[in-house]
Amino acid sequence: MKRGQVWGAVAGAAGAAAGGVAVGVAARKHSRIAAERRRLAAQLSEEPPQLAGLPESEPSSVTADDGVRLSCEEIEARDGRAALTVVLVHGFALDRRTWHFQRQSLPALTDPSIRVVLYDQRSHGRSERAPRESCTIEQLGHDLDAVIRALAPDGPLVLIGHSMGGMTIMALAEQNPELFTERVVGVALVSTSAGEVASAGLPGTLLSRHNPLTRGVGLLARLQPTLVETARRALGDVLWSLTRSFAYGDRNVAPWLVDLVDTMIGVNAVDALIDFTDTVDSHDRVAALPALATCEVLVAAGDADRVIPVTHSDVIAGELPHATLLRFPGVGHLPMLEQPARMDEALIGLIRRSAARAPRRLRRRA
Numbered sequence: 048m049k050r051g052q053v054w055g056a057v058a059g060a061a062g063a064a065a066g067g068v069a070v071g072v073a074a075r076k077h078s079r080i081a082a083e084r085r086r087l088a089a090q091l092s093e094e095p096p097q098l099a100g101l102p103e104s105e106p107s108s109v110t111a112d113d114g115v116r117l118s119c120e121e122i123e124a125r126d127g128r129a130a131l132t133v134v135l136v137h138g139f140a141l142d143r144r145t146w147h148f149q150r151q152s153l154p155a156l157t158d159p160s161i162r163v164v165l166y167d168q169r170s171h172g173r174s175e176r177a178p179r180e181s182c183t184i185e186q187l188g189h190d191l192d193a194v195i196r197a198l199a200p201d202g203p204l205v206l207i208g209h210s211m212g213g214m215t216i217m218a219l220a221e222q223n224p225e226l227f228t229e230r231v232v233g234v235a236l237v238s239t240s241a242g243e244v245a246s247a248g249l250p251g252t253l254l255s256r257h258n259p260l261t262r263g264v265g266l267l268a269r270l271q272p273t274l275v276e277t278a279r280r281a282l283g284d285v286l287w288s289l290t291r292s293f294a295y296g297d298r299n300v301a302p303w304l305v306d307l308v309d310t311m312i313g314v315n316a317v318d319a320l321i322d323f324t325d326t327v328d329s330h331d332r333v334a335a336l337p338a339l340a341t342c343e344v345l346v347a348a349g350d351a352d353r354v355i356p357v358t359h360s361d362v363i364a365g366e367l368p369h370a371t372l373l374r375f376p377g378v379g380h381l382p383m384l385e386q387p388a389r390m391d392e393a394l395i396g397l398i399r400r401s402a403a404r405a406p407r408r409l410r411r412r413a
Contacts, residue, residue: 102154109197111169111190113181118173119166121198122154130159130402131232132199136191137165138210138238139327140320141311142172145209148387149394156395159402161205164198168215170319172311182322184211184330188218195226203405205233205398209383210355211323213239214330221335228341233401235345235394238352238380240359241366242331296351296379304384336366343404344370345397349378349385371397 105121120143123129133153137145143165154163168187169177177186195204208216213236220227227234290312291298291305344367348360357374364372373393375382383390 101151104150107198109166109194111186111193113177113186115169115177115181115190116175117166117169117190117194119164119194119198122150122163122165124160124162125154125157126160128160129162129202131203131205131398131405132162132164133205133207133398134164134166134191134195134199136206136208136212136215137168137171138208138212139323140171140315141209141308142167142314144172144307144311145381146383147307149207149383149391152387152391153394153398156398159399161398162199164194166194168211170322171315176316176319177322179322182319183326184214184218184332185222185326187211187215188222191215191219192223192226202230203232203401204230205235205401206231207235207237207394208239209237210239210380211327213237214241214327214332217241217332217335220338221332224335224338227338231339231342232405233343233345233397234339235347235397236360236363237382237390238348238355238360239363240330240355241333241336241363244330244355244359245328293353294379294381295385296349296375296377297385300385307384308381333362333366336363339367340369343397343400345373345393346370347373347375347382347390347393349375349380349382351377352380354380 102122105123107119107121109117109119111117135143135146135149137143143150146165150163150165153161167174169175169190170182191206206216206219208214216234216236287305287309290309291300294305294308346360346364346367348355348357350357360372360374364370371393375386375389378385
């Protein structure tokens with residue numbers, strides 16, 4: 048979704064635009080929102096962190112079990128002797144840039160030293176577009192398994208998933224509980240759900256498989272992709288404003304952070320994203336959560352999340368009584384971007400507890 052198409056909101060908004068409605072709305076609101084963006088940028092005078100400050104990484108790719116190519120990235124431990132591997136799994140409509148701050152902070156750890164693996168989920172970011180029938184959370188679980196087998200074949204693991212990335216981890220736990228007993232020593236589930244996703248929040252409206260507008264946009268995007276993409280661009284600043292509203296709790300968030308989400312969503316085709324609506328809508332993996340009982344678990348969410356309400360995290364924590372539950376007051380769906388320092392502190396704590404739990408015989412050695 049281009050220029051602020053937030054998750055399924057873009058799909059719905061693009062559909063309205065294609066019908067001529069949202070274009071008119073965009074025209075009326077464009078000037079006001081553009082002026083607000085300039086005001087925020089001037090007021091905050093905050094420049095985006097330079098990419099030059101990111102740690103060196105090794106690009107790679109993994110072929111999923113059905114032949115789809117997954118774009119990956121590996122960041123080795125500074126001392127070359129990682130105690131464990133941390134795998135970061137992004138959410139719906141985004142890509143691995145979701146972890147912009149964490150890819151800087153986590154590899155800097157020395158106690159313990161870790162290596163970090165990131166990848167783009169199928170049909171997202173730089174990964175290959177997948178057939179519609181394969182765009183399921185079940186398949187995403189198999190994809191994560193393929194990434195682990197290829198890029199982290201031995202040693203203890205910490206899995207960190209945001210939104211649909213958390214659902215991906217649950218799917219893997221459902222498919223391969225032995226992996227969590229034998230190798231996964233820590234799990235973070237950030238702004239995610241174990242089931243009944245469509246009961247509230249964004250999935251309950253625009254992402255619902257029962258929403259005729261979403262269905263119609265999906266069909267139109269497959270038949271007339273140029274028309275839909277043109278409509279997305281026509282929405283411009285209006286959709287940027289939608290992104291800010293759904294991604295963040297703070298309306299005065301730095302504009303570059305909204306731009307980052309806007310850009311991530313913008314690389315994904317509308318129909319590619321709509322391919323995932325059925326699987327998000329029907330996701331139910333509460334029964335898989337006991338597989339995490341042998342792991343250190345962090346459950347984190349913003350209490351102003353309009354995409355997946357914080358009550359879903361409460362349910363997960365209720366099923367895992369030994370988990371650490373962290374709420375971010377006033378924060379939206381992306382606490383790792385909106386409150387990176389606090390998120391980093393929690394993740395580093397999880398990693399250290401997980402490293403202490405890992406049996407010595409499983410510790411990775413260079």
